[in-house]
Amino acid sequence: MQPPEREASTLDRQAERLSAKLAESTTRRSFLGRLSAAALAVAGGSAVAAAVKPDEADAFHFCGHIWTTGSCPSPYPPLARIDRKGFPLHPQSGRPIDNLGRIVDSAGHALDGNGNRLRGPDGEVLAPAPRTRICEDWTAEVKGLKDLRVQGAWFRCCGGQIRKLVDCCSRSRRRINGDASLVGYCWGGRRVYCVMYYDTGLPC
């Protein structure tokens, strides 16, 4: 289970602004961050589990995400939970969902609570709806940005498992919050536009 989401207090917001200014003026260990993320990905689950402290990460608007940038647009905002390829997952069950927020099977058909394919009012099985990537497709369409890429990531312990927090990066100097964006774990001139998360299922 996830810890409850917290509202940002005035103090938090002030701290966020201050940290944003500080972060804007520096590159946040871009090279080391990318290197360590790549190493973690290559080394596999046990190494990741060992690298992350086994206590719960503090949360700003979802567990593991501290302060700053907001979540990417998703079927269940602000819980932009994704799978390994960046497609949306149900925030609670972790099952694949289509862009309408419905749990779907491997063929993309929406399922009811019993796992049967949903039928329309005419009794026919509903055709699959689009299921597209949260960063490159969702955020691009909602915010009108064409250069969005998934780049950096970092890890926290959430709900007893390792959560990978993923940056959706753009060359835009404004982030989804509407204020100045941070370099974060993005590279190639991109900055963090919004964030998503991927629950690895690995205990921490």
Add this chain to the structure above:
Amino acid sequence: MLETFTPAVCGGRKRQIVAQALFAAAAIAAATALGLGLGFVGSRVGAREAVLAAAALALVAAAREAGLVRVPLPQARRQVPDRWRFELPLPVWATGYGAGLGAGFFTFQPVSTFWVACAGALALARPLPAALCFSLYGAGRAAMVVWPRRPAEDPTAAVERLTRRRGALLRANAVALVACAVLLALAPAAGGATLVAGSALDPTVSGGVIAFETKTGDVVVRPSGEPDLVFPDAAQPALSGQYLAYVDAGGIRVLRWRDRADVARIDSPGVSRPALDWPNLAFVSVGPDSKRLLVRNLETGTTRYPANVAPGADLGRPSLRNGRLAWHVVTRNRSRIFVRTLASNTRRLFARTEIGRLSNPSLSGRRLIWVDARSGVTYLRQGRLDSKSRRVLARIRGRAASYWTTSLAPGAAYMTRWTIASGAAAVYKVST
């Protein structure tokens, strides 16, 4: 004015009765015509906005009647022209007085209720019911003239008695207006739509006639003011004037719905989703390798193939009107609505999205409506083919219900609303 309807003025008891009858008839007729006009105008305006505006106006009026706010009323503070009864024959001036007061705009309004009633008639968006309701206003005007009283009594005494109770009347009026505001806010039209047929889906409209499929597997054709015609074991109706197309066990059947005479058949179990704009019939044919959209001229037999998609894609129910064809294609990656002009064979991408589901477009004139389903909300949108203007006609918030098929007529859009868990469906109408 009341004292004019006395034997002394009218020239006898019989002439007084004639004058009162003419006054009453004219007042009711004028009020009825006003309601008819307001209802007609309302049918051309968005019902949801009109209902909410009427509810807000009723609240303001209630506050005014309760003395909480001071709002001037738009009104003509003139009395009826006194000279009419000296210069004009009795039938003319009595009728003129009745028409002037029945229309409401040409006389003093001591309370704001008349204007709330006007807004309510607009919001009703149905001329005949609005006319019926407003005829009661004319009847009320007439009642003060024909109210039985003792022969020796001053005709204005009843008005004076009412004036003495003005405070109580204003309070009662305020309560009635608050109740009116609450009822308007709770009305189905305030939600953007009114029920046309329960337990039904797939509406199709042509020339004031609506047809739909019932959940029991029949097609019902409902001509205005006539009994329903039921076509058993049929689905997915499409109307075009006197012609009706629907899907049955053997394929698509086209017939004249009044005498049920067969006109054409497409015999294939793989065809469905007809759209008819006589003599053109559009339909979807599902094969092993693809889904195709066909348009067949039922008079010449020529066939066109406007769209061809992979079997996994959703090639939706097309709409065919005035030489234009609209349809949707939904894949795992995107959702698009196309419009093709049959004469020039030009295809246009009308709308697309990668994060929602655009489906079930319907054409009428140069307008197009479609269902835009997003996560947690479904919109019924309307756009114009000759401009980029778009607007939301109706919306459903939440994931429990959604819109399905649509049909567009001048002044109104029809859509299936269905409950996803149970599959229950009904046809609703919303003003455009």
